[in-house]
Amino acid sequence: MLRLRTFLQQHCDNAELIDVIDQLAVTCKDIAHQLTLGDLAGILGSAEQENVQGECQKKLDVIANDLLKDSLAALPAVRGIASEEEPDPVACNENGAYLVLFDPLDGSSNIDINVTVGTIFSILAAPEGSHGSDEAAYLQPGNQQVAAGYVLYGPSTIMMLTTGNGVYSFTLDTRMGEFLLMKENIQVPAATAEFAINMSNQRFWLPAMQQYVDDLLKGETGPLGKRYNMRWVAAMVAEIHRILTRGGIFLYPFDNRDPAKPGKLRLMYEANPMSMLMEQAGGRCSTASEAIMAIQPQGIHQRVSVVMGSAEEVSIVEQYHH
Ligand code: AHG
Ligand code: MN
Numbered sequence: 001m002l003r004l005r006t007f008l009q010q011h012c013d014n015a016e017l018i019d020v021i022d023q024l025a026v027t028c029k030d031i032a033h034q035l036t037l038g039d040l041a042g043i044l045g046s047a048e049q050e051n052v053q054g055e056c057q058k059k060l061d062v063i064a065n066d067l068l069k070d071s072l073a074a075l076p077a078v079r080g081i082a083s084e085e086e087p088d089p090v091a092c093n094e095n096g097a098y099l100v101l102f103d104p105l106d107g108s109s110n111i112d113i114n115v116t117v118g119t120i121f122s123i124l125a126a127p128e129g130s131h132g133s134d135e136a137a138y139l140q141p142g143n144q145q146v147a148a149g150y151v152l153y154g155p156s157t158i159m160m161l162t163t164g165n166g167v168y169s170f171t172l173d174t175r176m177g178e179f180l181l182m183k184e185n186i187q188v189p190a191a192t193a194e195f196a197i198n199m200s201n202q203r204f205w206l207p208a209m210q211q212y213v214d215d216l217l218k219g220e221t222g223p224l225g226k227r228y229n230m231r232w233v234a235a236m237v238a239e240i241h242r243i244l245t246r247g248g249i250f251l252y253p254f255d256n257r258d259p260a261k262p263g264k265l266r267l268m269y270e271a272n273p274m275s276m277l278m279e280q281a282g283g284r285c286s287t288a289s290e291a292i293m294a295i296q297p298q299g300i301h302q303r304v305s306v307v308m309g310s311a312e313e314v315s316i317v318e319q320y321h322h
């Protein structure tokens with residue numbers, strides 16, 4: 001079976017990009033190890049501090065963030081990083097070719113109940129002459145991403161990766177400490193029987209979204225409605241992995257509670273990297289009104305409403321919003 005680095009050498013003609021993805025894999029192996037220690041190392045629970053998102057950080061949010069920040073800063077190819085857990089971008093190496101954006105621990109509300117979490121990453125080319133601490137350098141639409149992926153810390157530790165030519169999955173063999181290629185050219189099934197949404201926010205959605213979900217629950221929206229199952233793992237990385245594996249649709253809709261926060265999910269290091277994977281796998285990704293990867297970002301922590309998954313169902317959601 002093909003090791004990640006060997007696969008990259010066969011599929012990627014840029015040695016610096018290979019170094020960045022390999023470094024992310026090495027660091028995520030360490031994060032996976034920290035997660036398995038959990039209570040044994042006294043690293044569950046709250047860090048008793050708030051992040052720029054206004055969330056109370058978990059200890060493992062901070063640990064995962066610091067592991068990624070330190071390891072990427074040591075790589076000459078990395079000009080700078082942006083993270084959910086960092087208020088501002090962090091400059092690394094002034095001549096690095098790449099900017100790396102990440103959600104170090106996605107779904108971290110699951111960590112204290114030992115349920116799946118993940119790391120999400122997005123890689124952009126550093127603009128000529130840009131500085132790694134310059135937010136403007138990172139504000140590139142999702143369709144400019146060079147590579148994107150996640151590492152899912154579940155029963156297996158799995159990396160899902162695209163460098164723009166299809167989606168590939170790698171499973172961590174803990175005996176040898178290597179991510180091994182498992183699936184190539186992953187495609188999302190067009191139709192589906194599963195949808196994931198947090199119904200507790202229903203009263204805050206747009207009327208069009210309320211209507212879509214009402215009709216869906218009555219089985220009246222089309223193929224999905226006939227025999228659907230509802231899912232919610234409260235970790236985007238797990239929902240998207242399920243969709244890439246057996247189809248489905250994931251929705252975190254527009255929410256009218258705070259105009260400054262049109263949705264809960266962050267564009268730069270959640271919606272965009274997941275959109276690159278999803279579209280590379282033949283799925284679709286939309287805010288319900290526009291393609292996520294076409295959005296011109298205004299800020300690295302900007303939020304966006306998200307509808308993504310099997311192409312057919314995403315199109316039905318968009319029809320409700322026209
Ligand atoms: P994070 O843990 O990185 O802050 O992200 C959590 C996100 C996403 O992973 C998940 O889909 C969503 O928040 C869950 O939101 P609810 O807690 O409202 O279910
Ligand atoms: Mn968070």
Ligand code: MN
Pocket residue numbers: 103105106107236270
């Ligand atoms: Mn997240």
Ligand code: MN
Pocket residue numbers: 061084103104105106107108
């Ligand atoms: Mn997070």
